Amino acid sequence: MYVHDQSQLRAAARRLQRYRQQLRRHAAGQSSAAEFGLALADNGLSSAGHGWTLAVALPHGMLTARQLRMLAYVARRWDKGYARLAGQHQWHFDWPRLEDTPRMLADLATAQLYPAQAGADLPAHHIRAPAYRPAPANPDHAPATPAFARWLAAHAQPHHIDGYAGVTIPLQAGRITADQMDALADLAQAYGHGELRAAPGSGLIFPDLPRASLFALWRQLDVLNLA
Incomplete structure (x- = not known):
């Protein structure tokens, strides 16, 4: 996981x-279109057709699982109950009301989530590796089924630690509901050090899973229509 620098969090x-003040100035007709456009871009906002x-x-x-739960909360509270993974480095909310965006950003900041394209003020961070526990290299998946075997072949990835694997979770066009986000956060905490990663394309990855947990994980993902 990544850890933020406290001085940059304050920034x-x-x-x-400043963004709250800029919105108030815009509403009062006290800022130019160029100034307001820059304020929007600096806070991750862009104009879309809708x-x-x-x-x-x-x-x-x-x-992290905590961050995914916050994304789910924001999707329910301020958007239409879903969000969209856009590549490996951005998460998009497609239906915010402009007047709600300061509160959205404030909620996201409580989980150390910040707008994209934020310039030099984007919080600095460093990477902290998870604490791996010993795990069997070749666990016995006795109750395994052909469907599980196909899923394993399609979605499990090799890992640099014996007894562990990564698992990809494909998302249709990157879209995921708030309920699915909450469920994946629970699974990340139950099986995978409370962490996920964005996959190339449009999906998520459980990066650090004990191989012995994969059958139980698959069964729960199947219930969520994410297997």
Whole structure:
């Protein structure tokens, strides 16, 4: 997982306060179109055909279970109950109301999630490796089924630690519902050090799973229509 630098977190809080002020100035007709456009871009907002899109940065494509739950909360509270993974480094909300975006950004910041394209104020961070526990290199999947074997062949990835594997979770066009986000956060905590990553294309990865847990994980993903 990545760990933020505290001084940069304070800088991000100041940027959010500036954005609130910029929105008020725009509403009062006190800022130019160019000034307001720059304020939007600095806070991850872009104009779309239907309104606005808010882009949230995923440094190194990494995401904790806590952050995924916050994305789910924001999707329910401020959007239409879903969000969209856009490549490996951004999470998009496609239906925010502009007047709600300061509160969206404030909620996201409580989980150390920040807007994409935030310039020099984007919080710095460093990477911390998970604490691996010994795991059997070749676990016995006695109750395995042909469907599980096919899923394993399609979605399991090799790992540099014996007894572990990565697992990809494909997402149709990168789209995921708030309920699915909450469920994946629970599974990440139950089986995978509480961490996920964005996959190349449009999907998520459980990067550090004991191989002995894969059958149980598959059964739960199948219930979620994510297997």
